[in-house]
Amino acid sequence: MTAFILVAGAYTGGWVWQELAARLRESGAEVHPATLTGLGDRRHLAGPGTDLETHIQDLVGLIDHVDTQDVVIAGHDYGIHPVLGAADRRPDRIGRIVHLDTGVPRDGEPALGLVPDQKLRELLLDEAEAAGADWRISVPAPEDWQRWGSTAGIPDDALARLTRLAAPHPRGALRQPLRLTGVTAQLPTTGVLCTKNGSSIAAIEAFAGLGDPRSKMLVERRVTFFELDTGHWPMLSAPDELATVLLKAAAGDGYRLAPAAGERPAHLRPFLLDVPKRPRERVGHLDLYLPEAEGPRPAVVFVHGGPVPAGVAPTPRDWPAFIGYGRYVASRGAVGVTLDHRLHDLTDFERAAEDVAAAVERVRADPRVDPDRVALWFFSAGGLISTDWIAAPPPWLRCVAVSYPVLAPLPNWGLADTRFRPVAALRTAGALPIVLTQVGRERAEIAATVQQFLTAAATHERNIEVIDVPEGLHGFETTEPTEETRRAAHDSVRSVLDHLMD
Incomplete structure (x- = not known):
């Protein structure tokens, strides 16, 4: 049996995976939607010291309590940072890491660096440096979710629920650099790209074809890709399709970028x-x-x-x-x-x-x-x-x-x-x-x-x-x-x- 640990992005919690988790369980999988400290129904547990390390420890503890050996851990948005941090601490327990419409953070990079909206990122930095800045980042207004990623495909009631249940995000979790030893670079990995958010396999292939050393890992056999024709929140906009993709990823399926030997870009x-x-x-x-x-x-x-x-x-x-x-x-x-x-x-x-x-x-x-x-x-x-x-x-x-x-x-x-x-x-x-x-x-x-x-x-x-x-x-x-x-x-x-x- 495969055990899925699902880690959501900023402001959200385990509740955001409800429909997806039900579909995975119907397939016979074990599912653990994670709620990180300070979010969801654990918002009361956060304080000024809540940071990325807090969230990494949340996931390490969850991994340690999962009996199934084959663990697929998926990180969406900010969630990929604590996912990679926890996988780095427990690499022997991780069968695959899934990057769900998110970037590939490296050692020393804070999550704030992957916030897509440039002006929003600058605003968060300015607020963080200001005297007396709140240790939490306020929840986006309904019309501002788009600044964190395309809301294409999300039903109106689901978008309203996203706003209603969102919790202020601990600022320290976005600012603290991710520290990695390099062991996660050897683990099987899948990228799920949401095309209505501007991501695609074609774009990744084009980037890898430029020969940038940072893209070397993308063409390794252990790395696979899937596309979903939806926005940045597929657990809300396309739970059936996402469940299918995650099950295929767990089985090692997916598109590989490995180039033909000797072929010019x-x-x-x-x-x-x-x-x-x-x-x-x-x-x-x-x-x-x-x-x-x-x-x-x-x-x-x-x-x-x-x-x-x-x-x-x-x-x-x-x-x-x-x-x-x-x-x-x-x-x-x-x-x-x-x-x-x-x-x-x-x-x-x-x-x-x-x-x-x-x-x-x-x-x-x-x-x-x-x-x-x-x-x-x-x-x-x-x-x-x-x-x-x-x-x-x-x-x-x-x-x-x-x-x-x-x-x-x-x-x-x-x-x-x-x-x-x-x-x-x-x-x-x-x-x-x-x-x-x-x-x-x-x-x-x-x-x-x-x-x-x-x-x-x-x-x-x-x-x-x-x-x-x-x-x-x-x-x-x-x-x-x-x-x-x-x-x-x-x-x-x-x-x-x-x-x-x-």
Whole structure:
């Protein structure tokens, strides 16, 4: 028999697992929904000294009292921190750790670092440093649960119950660093990703494919993944589906990311077009591909997406897709510009936008560039950086292009209160031409942002040219060279250059 220990996130307790626990028990499993000190019906037991170590000890005690040897321990949201801490103390009792729509905290990281909403995280930090700060964090208002994760799929009565039964969370539990010896890195692990909260296997695969050392463990055979098409609270929105996934995880099932031996990552495969080589000049974080034409020429600045972890090599301007596009526009008479910016984490959009703005000014100051004829082309999550340019386009900006873009922050990115919202920027875009390349086989959470953008564009009567790639994938320039994708690359370059050359 498998014993499940279920550990909920901030403000909640064992009660949040009620429906899920019933379904697991019906399958014959033993189930222990944990309520940590200070939460649920144990809220009266907390005090100023209640911290992460308190919650780790809660779980260690629970593990010690479970007779079944095969223990699957699942942590949701904040709950993954005490789960990992307890598993580190009792590794011989743990058959599998389940990360339920949550990150992978490392030794020395506090739970506060994984709070998705940036402004909420800053607020909690400020409150904690203020003199006389309460040792508890107050319960979110009903409309604020979304800041902790997407509430998609939660029935109204369940959302009301979530608010009614929530307890103030001990502040020390979020601020105390997690301490790990490394033993949990060897335990079987499953990640359950909730797509309506912005997580997906495709996103994890793309991240792992970049070669970041932090993602090495994700491709090990002991690690599996599942997706649920729901928001951040699947125990409330999809208990049947979650029960099925947990039972499969306990049996060792799930998707594995292990790459084929010797296969190049998708972003390092050849560019889909055969384009002539052009001279490349490297200036700081910029590469300029120069045309044969004399005199100042128009320029296209290509802006990569991300996040791309710091230290990844090669950097985006040396990826085949950006080299290919830079050469292509240079062969057509424009200066192709690629750059590396500092979007290394979801908290880095501000400085990445600053990098792009500085790069554009440097390009316009180059005597080989016509400063009054510049286009900006954004890819993937770089689409969010297009916001300022769309909202207040300068007269020299002849066109903005976006390819398989993210055009509104995904729910778990913590950017809801920031300015990086191209959808909203359309209100003041005026007559700026926008070329949007969309792929038919896009991740659902990204496709939804593109649809929001097109709906807003229709509302505001904006000038959008859509290049459809019905069978295309995200990053199609190096993933699938077909007649359709080659035509899309040709058409998008032609359209951008038409706006520059007129």
